[in-house]
Amino acid sequence: MKRGLALILTAFMIIGLLAGCSGEQSAEAEKTKDGKVIVDFWTFWGSETRRPIIEKIIDDYNNSQDKVFVKHTFLPWGDIWTKNLASVAAGNPADVIVNDINTVAQRAENKQVEDLSQYIDDSFKQKFYPHLWETVEYDGKSYAVPFNTDTRLLFYNKTAFKEAGLDPEKPPATWAELEEYAKKLDSKNGDRYERVGFYPLWGSVGASSWMTNADNGNGFIEDGELTINTPKKVEALNWILDWKERLGEKTVQAFQAEFGSEQANPFIAGKVAMWVDVGTFYTQLRDYGQDVDFGVAPIPANEEGSGNWAEGGGFVVEIPKGADHPEEAMDFIEYLTDVEAQKYWAVKNYDNVANVKAAEAALNELEGPDKLVYEATVKNLEQTKMFPVPVEYPDYHSRLNPHIDNALLGKTTPEKALKQAEEDIEKMKK
Amino acid sequence: MKSSESTLVHEEAGSPVTRERKTVESARTKGLSRKAKDNLAGYLFISPWIIGFLGLTLGPLLFSLAASFTDYNITSKMNFIGLENYKRMFTMDDLFRTSLFNTIYYVIFSVPLTTAGAILLAVLLNHKIKGMKFFRTIYYLPAVLSGVAVYFLWMQLLSPSTGLVNTMLGWVGIDGPAWLFDPEWTKPALLLMKMWSVGGGMLLYLAIMQGVSTQMYEAADIEGASPWQKFYHITLPMISPIIFFDVITSTIGAFQIFQEAYVMTENGSGGPGNSLLFYNLHMWNNAFEVFDMGYASAMAWLLFIIVMILTAVNMKLGKRWVHYEGGNGK
Numbered sequence A: 001m002k003r004g005l006a007l008i009l010t011a012f013m014i015i016g017l018l019a020g021c022s023g024e025q026s027a028e029a030e031k032t033k034d035g036k037v038i039v040d041f042w043t044f045w046g047s048e049t050r051r052p053i054i055e056k057i058i059d060d061y062n063n064s065q066d067k068v069f070v071k072h073t074f075l076p077w078g079d080i081w082t083k084n085l086a087s088v089a090a091g092n093p094a095d096v097i098v099n100d101i102n103t104v105a106q107r108a109e110n111k112q113v114e115d116l117s118q119y120i121d122d123s124f125k126q127k128f129y130p131h132l133w134e135t136v137e138y139d140g141k142s143y144a145v146p147f148n149t150d151t152r153l154l155f156y157n158k159t160a161f162k163e164a165g166l167d168p169e170k171p172p173a174t175w176a177e178l179e180e181y182a183k184k185l186d187s188k189n190g191d192r193y194e195r196v197g198f199y200p201l202w203g204s205v206g207a208s209s210w211m212t213n214a215d216n217g218n219g220f221i222e223d224g225e226l227t228i229n230t231p232k233k234v235e236a237l238n239w240i241l242d243w244k245e246r247l248g249e250k251t252v253q254a255f256q257a258e259f260g261s262e263q264a265n266p267f268i269a270g271k272v273a274m275w276v277d278v279g280t281f282y283t284q285l286r287d288y289g290q291d292v293d294f295g296v297a298p299i300p301a302n303e304e305g306s307g308n309w310a311e312g313g314g315f316v317v318e319i320p321k322g323a324d325h326p327e328e329a330m331d332f333i334e335y336l337t338d339v340e341a342q343k344y345w346a347v348k349n350y351d352n353v354a355n356v357k358a359a360e361a362a363l364n365e366l367e368g369p370d371k372l373v374y375e376a377t378v379k380n381l382e383q384t385k386m387f388p389v390p391v392e393y394p395d396y397h398s399r400l401n402p403h404i405d406n407a408l409l410g411k412t413t414p415e416k417a418l419k420q421a422e423e424d425i426e427k428m429k430k
Numbered sequence B: 001m002k003s004s005e006s007t008l009v010h011e012e013a014g015s016p017v018t019r020e021r022k023t024v025e026s027a028r029t030k031g032l033s034r035k036a037k038d039n040l041a042g043y044l045f046i047s048p049w050i051i052g053f054l055g056l057t058l059g060p061l062l063f064s065l066a067a068s069f070t071d072y073n074i075t076s077k078m079n080f081i082g083l084e085n086y087k088r089m090f091t092m093d094d095l096f097r098t099s100l101f102n103t104i105y106y107v108i109f110s111v112p113l114t115t116a117g118a119i120l121l122a123v124l125l126n127h128k129i130k131g132m133k134f135f136r137t138i139y140y141l142p143a144v145l146s147g148v149a150v151y152f153l154w155m156q157l158l159s160p161s162t163g164l165v166n167t168m169l170g171w172v173g174i175d176g177p178a179w180l181f182d183p184e185w186t187k188p189a190l191l192l193m194k195m196w197s198v199g200g201g202m203l204l205y206l207a208i209m210q211g212v213s214t215q216m217y218e219a220a221d222i223e224g225a226s227p228w229q230k231f232y233h234i235t236l237p238m239i240s241p242i243i244f245f246d247v248i249t250s251t252i253g254a255f256q257i258f259q260e261a262y263v264m265t266e267n268g269s270g271g272p273g274n275s276l277l278f279y280n281l282h283m284w285n286n287a288f289e290v291f292d293m294g295y296a297s298a299m300a301w302l303l304f305i306i307v308m309i310l311t312a313v314n315m316k317l318g319k320r321w322v323h324y325e326g327g328n329g330k
Helices: A002-027 A050-064 A079-089 A101-109 A130-136 A158-163 A175-185 A207-214 A231-247 A249-258 A281-288 A326-336 A339-349 A356-365 A368-383 A396-408 A414-427 B002-012 B016-030 B033-067 B084-091 B094-125 B132-144 B148-157 B164-171 B186-195 B199-210 B214-223 B227-255 B259-264 B279-289 B293-321
Strands: A037-043 A068-074 A096-100 A145-149 A152-157 A187-189 A192-195 A274-278 A294-298 A310-312 A314-318 A384-386
Touching: A037 A079, A037 A326, A050 A068, A050 A326, A050 A339, A068 A326, A079 A096, A096 A101, A096 A326, A101 A130, A101 A314, A130 A145, A130 A314, A130 A384, A145 A326, A152 A158, A152 A310, A152 A368, A158 A175, A175 A274, A207 A231, A207 A310, A207 A396, A231 A249, A231 A396, A231 A414, A274 A281, A281 A368, A294 A368, A310 A368, A326 A339, A339 A356, A356 A368, A368 A384, A396 A414, A396 B094, B033 B293, B084 B293, B094 B132, B094 B186, B094 B199, B094 B227, B094 B279, B132 B199, B148 B164, B148 B186, B148 B259, B186 B259, B199 B227, B214 B227, B227 B293, B259 B279, B279 B293
Parallel strands: A037 A068, A037 A096, A310 A384
Antiparallel strands: A096 A314, A145 A314, A152 A274, A152 A294, A187 A192
């Protein structure tokens, strides 16, 4: 008797275990009770500020029609894409997902996203900034729709400008001016810096941005050609090294180690007078730096007239390969990237949206410093370059960055570092 | 059959293997039904584990072995490319070399340092002094804490200008390095952090030291042995099985270092100049950043082979210095 019971119990355990494997699919209902198709939308926007904004947009969409019901799934940054890939491989992906703008081609090449060409015509494409639309095209087809983007600006402290005898309405326009201003803005107590005028690697900017800025906006790979070891890029690295030498390794490290966000942000705390960051940095200034009298300007040009090139990033919405309801998903994507939703996102986040009309409409709704900063970022999009990762060189960053690191750490010269980087990356071409 | 069975029983009576064999044998002689049913029930009871093992461990293991000979990228490709992935590691991927070097550097320093540190701590904490329980708790505490929170704590402690470590070095007139910002010091910084949590190993050593018979020390005292002689000739041999165990497990653990570098370097990049790009981090990047799962699988198998060889060497060498009380260690 007992043995019989044991056998039955064990059998149940096995059945339970096996059922667990297939449970997920059946648990996910395809339709709501009132017959709407459920579209699963994955984002990483779970923060207190962003979540209500995206959920309001989703609610508006759900109320606007009676065929589709969008369900928002929040997945933390970092997990979302790994999980997406696993679910594509398992044949059970989300219907819509927010993904990185610079790697759409990789996913198209590896058959991880649906081709959206059949839903997209020229009038649809023209709603978006052309440099953003380029990132979603691969082999003549469209694989995603741009959602938002960013650009980098120079934030400067007007109070510090006045103290240093500089005109607060005249931000530096060239690298030479930037240096000249920075020296005036430095303030020292004995040997210790109390305020650093500027340091090129602080803020949301890296060596690669300066190298691009110097090189007429050219990235490291242009039209399949490697443009890493160029005279202007070498010059840019040398320029960064000059800053480091002037301030001293110790000062740079000491400042850097103490940087935080919000109140502890060095620009907000007044420890650094000029600071390059993305447009949304403004929300930190607004919330934690009420006393900071600041101005914004494009990143200074390498030389007069060479262009205030900035590096841009951003996100797209796309349909993972094998999604169950591509048509309904596309209907939602169209809503999400149309003027109304995009304008709402822009006004609430001061984020640069991909839809041109929405960006302009948002400008009309904003006022005061909100408008000032947003206008500057929108204007700056013209001089913002995107650097989609070419499919031939999927992880060129991991080869390039250590060489740049080594040059900046003084282990090798910029000339040698970039030459070596170009050779290394040439080797890994697919 | 009978004679061999009886010798077995005679030699190793009580070992579970023998006992099981005995029941199987006797089941055969007595008629299958009852015992077979018993066995069946037993197998059914462990079947969740067996299924789990086959499905969740052995299956993926073999799959990754197969994948290591392909260009598998999770979603679309799985073409057989022979030994191409393995060739690529040695001929084309210089980050592979960097990561292997970093990992071996870490293993070579961390294993002896943490082992010696744990033994030293255990010896110190093995004295019968008032309040010792308090110190034992204090030294063990770091082993309880774990994960990302600890790494963040250390990032603050190691901060070049305001961190406690450099502040304390400053008191004795030493101008501390930039630790995690300086490629020359990143690995020592991790070793320093590792030393802080030797309490886990210490507890094992302390436990076995408490079991060492006091008679031996008393005898040594009568012979006039110095504390060092007592340690070298009594304590060390008596705790050698645990040292052996500790060295093997911590070698395996050190080869798998990942989290520290992933959390403590910017964007999990492997630190300034790739100085903290460890083998597993490089493998992870290949698998989940570039989705080159075939290559990552090949890297995983190579690591498996390296660790297996090292463990075998350890086992072989272990026979020379590990002392098992009252037996040959089998």
